[in-house]
Amino acid sequence: MFDIRAIRDNPDAFRAAWNRRKPGLGDIVDQIHAHDGALRKAVTDKQDAEKVRNENSKLIGRAKAEKNEQEAARLMALVAEAKLTIEAAGEQEAAAKGLLDEILMGLPNLPLAEVPQGQDEEGNVEQSRWGEPKRINNPKDHADLGEALKSDFGFSQMDFDSAVKMSGARFVALRGPLARMERALAAFMLDLQTGEHGYEEVSPPLLVKDQALIGTGQLPKFEVDLFKATNFDSDRFWADYNVAHEAQLDQFRDIGYGNISSEEIREASLKRQREWLKKYNSGEYNDPRYLIPTAEVPLTNLVRDQILDGSRLPLRFTAHTPCFRSEAGSAGRDTKGMIRLHQFNKVELVSIVENEEAGLAELERMTGCAEEVLKRLNLPFRRMLLCTGDMGTGARKTYDLEVWLPSQNTYREISSCSYCGDFQARRMDARFRKEAGTKPEFVHTLNGSGLAVGRTLVAVIENYQNEDGSITVPGVLRPYMGGLETIA
RNA sequence: GGAGGAGUGGCAGAGUGGUUGAAUGCGGCGGUCUUGAAAACCGUUGAGCCUUCGCGGGCUCCGGGGGUUCGAAUCCCUCCUCCUCCGCCA
Known part of the structure; x- marks a missing residue:
């Protein structure tokens, strides 16, 4: 990982160092810069909205203590609005952070100046x-x-x-x-x-x-x-899988099989299976060690x-x-x-x-x-x-x-x-x-x-x-x- | 594997829905006193991030994640870790 502030301040130093590792690798700096900008924008937006929420929440408590229900209701509306902003900005933040981390975690360290240039x-x-x-x-x-x-x-x-x-x-x-x-x-x-x-x-x-x-x-x-040592918890996985399967069948039944096409059923089933395949491979049911x-x-x-x-x-x-x-x-x-x-x-x-x-x-x-x-x-x-x-x-x-x-x-x-x-x-x-x-x-x-x-x-x-x-x-x-x- | 309990600042330990980032004690740092030290007393003392030239302002964090709520260290779910008892075991 790297100090993102150092990359902001000296982008060219990082660009040059990564190019020394592998020609062209330094161009990644532009992507980092873009994701970092998006991340900071989202963080700032979220924090501003959080400030509104926090301040008004305190006022709500005070208004309720004073039995001023009307004022409390007005403030609650403001908070509700702020929460929408928080949620939206939060999603943007998570997306930008995900992209940024993926890049940053995959990059090699910077060679020192005295390290000779070479391919192999x-x-x-x-x-x-x-x-x-x-x-x-x-x-x-x-x-x-x-x-x-x-x-x-x-x-x-x-x-x-x-x-x-x-x-x-x-x-x-x-x-x-x-x-x-x-x-x-x-x-x-x-x-x-x-x-x-x-x-x-x-x-x-x-x-x-x-x-x-x-x-x-x-x-x-x-x-x-x-070498990876896995230990898949199949009992828990299949128990959970069956619950999800049953729930979907119930859902179809509630809608009524006459009101749903076989194509739609197929789509929904496939979607469920894909989801669970992902879970199968995730850490949720597996606690691998290397x-x-x-x-x-x-x-x-x-x-x-x-x-x-x-x-x-x-x-x-x-x-x-x-x-x-x-x-x-x-x-x-x-x-x-x-x-x-x-x-x-x-x-x-x-x-x-x-x-x-x-x-x-x-x-x-x-x-x-x-x-x-x-x-x-x-x-x-x-x-x-x-x-x-x-x-x-x-x-x-x-x-x-x-x-x-x-x-x-x-x-x-x-x-x-x-x-x-x-x-x-x-x-x-x-x-x-x-x-x-x-x-x-x-x-x-x-x-x-x-x-x-x-x-x-x-x-x-x-x-x-x-x-x-x-x-x-x-x-x-x-x-x-x-x-x-x-x-x- | 079964039953129960607990996870809060460097450590110990309060706090069960509303100015609590968090009482108190210990430790650390600074100071008063002292020839010096100890004791005593006073003050101070978490981390990360955003913003700002700077002063400053703000956000997040009470094992991890998710949820309820206008508002959560406090309520719910889940995972993890630790402790006690039983069982098994190198």
């Missing part, structure tokens, strides 16, 4: 590199290595076949030492971020309401990327609908959770292995700060916190500054960390750290008060992966592979794996 990942700019890729002769990819490794019971430690049978494509079951290594990675990351970087560990809900996703920006535009696509959603929503104490900022949260993504639109990409799954684990970092200056400093800090994980695992990586076309909707500036994958002879994304300004805060109504007595201000939010656990496992397997197909356990993970040095 080709436009991203490398910022730095760390570590030297190790020379590996004929490196195998993680899937081949993982499937070849056997658990004590003789099953693949990276068991795609079994997972696919029960859940379909893009799922995996880790078994034995590899499963433990994934847990070790998560524990290591969490200990680092909480113990050394000051993040508070959170165990959040994994199912959230649509409002939470609207808050962080995944909705309304990207519902196809999410599986979180990232812990950014619950962690950021921790501050929703609040006025925080400014002296406590910044707040830093971390959580290790599964993430669920439908991966609609990525058919055919990364179909082999664990790079792109419907379910994966991730350690997420979220920071709540007070303004842009603090936010940009925090972005550097947060990215550093993510990089530290890779450094301690001794995995080569590079830092990319994302271009305007490759950033997520909520972001104003994003760094991606890409880890070296020997099998692909390239760097692959393993973390993404974003500064979101007050974009999410406005959608969530998350504010803070600098000092007692001062106006509340919107907080600024950041989120980043610290790191994607599944992909880190992939990187460890590939970078620590040995000629014989065994995997050397990185030093920092050994304490978490009972001292195990090699997975074979």
Whole structure:
């Protein structure tokens, strides 16, 4: 969401920024301006009429107390007239607000000036590199290595076949030492971020309401990327439906079937059915939840609908959770292995700060916190500054960390750290008060992966592979794996 | 799942149809007193929006939504949340 007053005052700045996101998108400013004008006109009209109603209602009370019925009747007529105006203006207000919100909620955040212009990942700019890729002769990819490794019971430690049978494509079951290594990675990351970087560990809900996703920006535009868990109340729906059906039949009977054409009956029935189809799909009989696509959603929503104490900022949260993504639109990409799954684990970092200056400093800090994980695992990586076309909707500036994958002879994304300004805060109504007595201000939010656990496992397997197909356990993970040095 | 109760300002807690955006207490802020502090006393203290260059004026909000009424925190409907008891359950 955006500050409508800022758009009014600087329409050209918004126009230019949205055009940087996507050529032509800035023209939306004209529509916003039109709807905003209509909205304010309607609001003013309504308020004027409400004033008339309120004042006269008080006078009515006084007139009645004085037993002046004639005066009371005269005033009541005035109020009745005002109410018509209120109703009409109210409808116009709701219509304009609906159109305006629909536009505003669907627009992406404004990229900061230092973000490079670009259409897709080709436009991203490398910022730095760390570590030297190790020379590996004929490196195998993680899937081949993982499937070849056997658990004590003789099953693949990276068991795609079994997972696919029960859940379909893009799922995996880790078994034995590899499963433990994934847990070790998560524990290591969490200990680092909480113990050394000051993040508070959170165990959040994994199912959230649509409002939470609207808050962080995944909705309304990207519902196809999410897994939705529905729970339709069919008993209540059909009970209500039958009542409406009976009522309509009664209505026909009252009119008399001789006085109504079969065409009219058909029309009326269809209309009723269409209405109920709409209700069927609405939230009225359904209370859906979404599986979180990232812990950014619950962690950021921790501050929703609040006025925080400014002296406590910044707040830093971390959580290790599964993430669920439908991966609609990525058919055919990364179909082999664990790079792109419907379910994966991730350690997420979220920071709540007070303004842009603090936010940009925090972005550097947060990215550093993510990089530290890779450094301690001794995995080569590079830092990319994302271009305007490759950033997520909520972001104003994003760094991606890409880890070296020997099998692909390239760097692959393993973390993404974003500064979101007050974009999410406005959608969530998350504010803070600098000092007692001062106006509340919107907080600024950041989120980043610290790191994607599944992909880190992939990187460890590939970078620590040995000629014989065994995997050397990185030093920092050994304490978490009972001292195990090699997975074979 | 069954039975009952409750949702009011940062917190506690009055208020059941007419100057109530809301008594009172605590907390916060400012002040008096004091060498300083405490205590005491006085004042002040919700949010959002519209309008105005500004001073100011106005509207909305007492869990959410809808309704009754000239007028609703107060009455009705509905949903949500919380509490107590019973049942079931990781």
